[in-house]
Amino acid sequence: MAKILRRERLVPNIHLLEVHAPEIACKCQPGQFVIIMPDERGERIPLTIADWDKKKGSITSIFMVVGTSTHKLSLLNTGDEVPVFVGPLGMPSKVEKYGTVLCTGGCFGIAAIYPVARALKEAGNKIITLLDAKASYLLYWEDKLKAVSDKFFVASRDSYYNCKDYIPHVISNVIKEEKKIDRVISIGCTYLIYTCSEATRSLGIKTIVSLNPIMVDGTGMCGACRVTVDGKTKFACVDGPDFDGHLVDWEELFSRRKAYFEDEIQSLNFWEKKTFP
Amino acid sequence: MAEKKEMPQELKERLKAEFNLEWRKKLRKSIPIKERMKISRQKMPEREAEERNKDFYEVNLGIKAKAAMKEAQRCLDCANPKCVMGCPVGIDIPAFIKLIEIGDFPGSIQKMKETNSLPAICGRVCPQETQCEAVCNLKKATGVPVAIGNLERFIADYEKLKGEVYIPPILPPTGKKVAIIGAGPAGLTVAGDLVKQGHKITIYEALHLAGGVLVYGIPEFRLPKSILQAEVEYLEKLGVELKLNFVVGLTATLDDLKNEGYDAFFIGTGAGLPNFMRIPGENLIGIYSANEYLTRVNLMRAYDFPEYDTPVYLGKKAAVLGGGNVAMDSVRIAQRLGAESATIVYRRSRVEMPARVEEVHHAEEEGIKFHFLTTPTKFIGDENGRVKAMECLRMELGEPDSSGRRRPVPIEGSEFIMEVDLVVVAIGNSPNPLIPKTTPQLTVGKWGNVEVDWDTMATNIEGVYAGGDIIRGGATVILAMGDARVAAREIDKYLKKTKRKTRTTKKEKK
């Protein structure tokens, strides 16, 4: 059982969850994730570790409400307990001095990329951050990210921010302007990281994506999370979640993520009827 | 595998002492051997195949007290009880059976627990037909062995029913701390044995429930969760601490734990790495490793979706690849979840199937189909990336291989298409690589198995022991328990030899 220290709505549909997990806080590194189960009847779902506090013994994750599990999480309050909160899982992101690194994130990835950007900054890289938010009021953690970035851009479809365009278009412009980008990192929903990865393919810039296939145990025991990278089957939970985006079999990933589409709708309807009769 | 042929002296003496007790002598004489041999084996009552193949309730119902006492009379109480040698943990089988014969069920369970901490489980899942019952002297004489497994289950269930769980004496605290990694049968057994010696025991388990394969693999209809739950609660009553949701290697490494002040370790992390066929199309939707399929259904209770949130793909035409217990469990689950056809596809023939005979028999009764001498060569998907068929090849049996089983050889040009919409790959698991990967000094064999000295279960690191599937690859519950007993004995010796280290742990300082 793990205790919820804080659950807060940051922007519509996106919540922050801070959980008491001192062992994980001691051990975790950027790029790793946890598996959480909202209640005894829940599903085990992965969430990226967006921040941690060793002293307080806490782990912070940001989640987007999409289905039953995330709806359940969005109803948790301080003092509640979740039966499963396990981690840190997955390989940490590789942090070295590359030169100039472009960090791109969208939806939950805005938060998830934060510890990676911070570590890369500490390792002496120049950090250019490019975030995607459909509308400017959906942006959060702007200050935190600005603090670790040398340059900061937001692509949003309204005019409030500097680029009024969708991220793949903006990314090309940023790269052109910057002249030399040594590495691109992309975290967020599958479509976003796919488009970022495609945008850099012809430029030959190494692009690391954090994949999010469906998982169960998150420790390499089941193979639910298998993805094809460079023609080989990999378990994203132990071999990843970071992979070279130019080598990922995206079509397979998109299709595997939809494996339970109908069940997910049924599950959410069932839960909503039960919870809000 | 290191099976010892000679009965150890200690065991011999233990058996002899019981054998020579007055009441045993009298009981032996009370019914002549000839009469005992005439009694027929008491049948295990089971639910009708047509009823049970639609639900997840237990198939075997368990024998009643009267039948158990009758069955116990069949045991000849031999001077040289071969069955004990057939049991990997050396249970004093005649002793517990004779106590059943005189109706002393509490005494019987007490006797049993001297050597086996998980009788309700072993009585249900041990392959008795290849172990204790295979070498039973009565089998030699009449062809039908004593139903040792059924009796074992009977007394364990009797105790549960009575609700008076016998708590064995626990020695005063020694101040020594042992960390056990993995709450499968191996880890649970070591915990039970060592806690009685007065050591402080903590079990670290990656999943959210204890039991290992017993909780995520073996289905409810073969081993009800309540049975396992009771065993785990019993250990907790003895003072064992369970730390769930803790992945050793990630949440903390073995070395981290060492620094926390543990005096000894037991690695019982099992064979959790699923093997795949490595043929084209294997990542199509609808193709599961047995581990995933079983975990979804058993651990996450997908059979009760949407009451429980985890879904599982319900196939109409299910094929399960493999011929072991894992395959048998998977195929019977697919049938229970509504498959119109549920088929075992196995590359060898019936006789080579490693599954327990009773499971194969039950599967057949429930309407499972078997495709022997067949192996898939590729999977074919539809436009949504879901599996819709597999191409198979027929095989014939050639020369025996190193395991002594005849090697299947493909028949050229025998390809055919089998329509499927659910495939479960149950072709075995490999040892879990997490601990070896994060404990570089640990010696590992060529299949990723942790290497041990088979007499002591000691690894190459001092104070670190291992047993069960992590050293054997996928084996059996009782072999895991057998390893665990040896390891527990050796860890106890090791702890008594080593002086209490003076360093204190973080927690103790507070």
Ligand SMILES: Cc1cc2nc3c(=O)[nH]c(=O)nc-3n(C[C@H](O)[C@H](O)[C@H](O)COP(=O)(O)OP(=O)(O)OC[C@H]3O[C@@H](n4cnc5c(N)ncnc54)[C@H](O)[C@@H]3O)c2cc1C
């Ligand atoms: C390594 C990793 C890190 C992730 N980090 C975050 C994060 O920090 N914040 C965040 O909001 N989301 C994150 N996700 C995605 C998140 O796990 C899913 O959104 C969540 O599982 C949806 O569950 P649900 O029941 O609410 O929705 P559902 O209705 O069940 O599913 C919605 C969609 O989520 C995906 N999904 C469903 N079940 C799982 C599962 N068990 N594992 C993975 N994906 C699943 C499916 O593709 C599905 O289409 C991450 C995923 C992975 C693999």
Ligand SMILES: Cc1cc2nc3c(=O)[nH]c(=O)nc-3n(C[C@H](O)[C@H](O)[C@H](O)COP(=O)(O)OP(=O)(O)OC[C@H]3O[C@@H](n4cnc5c(N)ncnc54)[C@H](O)[C@@H]3O)c2cc1C
């Ligand atoms: C479907 C199925 C049916 C079977 N049927 C039978 C049968 O009928 N009869 C029989 O005798 N045998 C059967 N077996 C085999 C038997 O279950 C195993 O041999 C036995 O469970 C092995 O026990 P173990 O304790 O070594 O490992 P496991 O039972 O595998 O337990 C290992 C435990 O360690 C945990 N773990 C792994 N890594 C870590 C880590 N790094 N940190 C913390 N915890 C960790 C795992 O989560 C797991 O709980 C079956 C197996 C399966 C899969």
Ligand code: SF4
């Ligand atoms: S534990 Fe298994 S092998 Fe030993 S007596 Fe019981 S059924 Fe037989």
Ligand code: FES
């Ligand atoms: S989630 Fe089970 S192996 Fe990755």
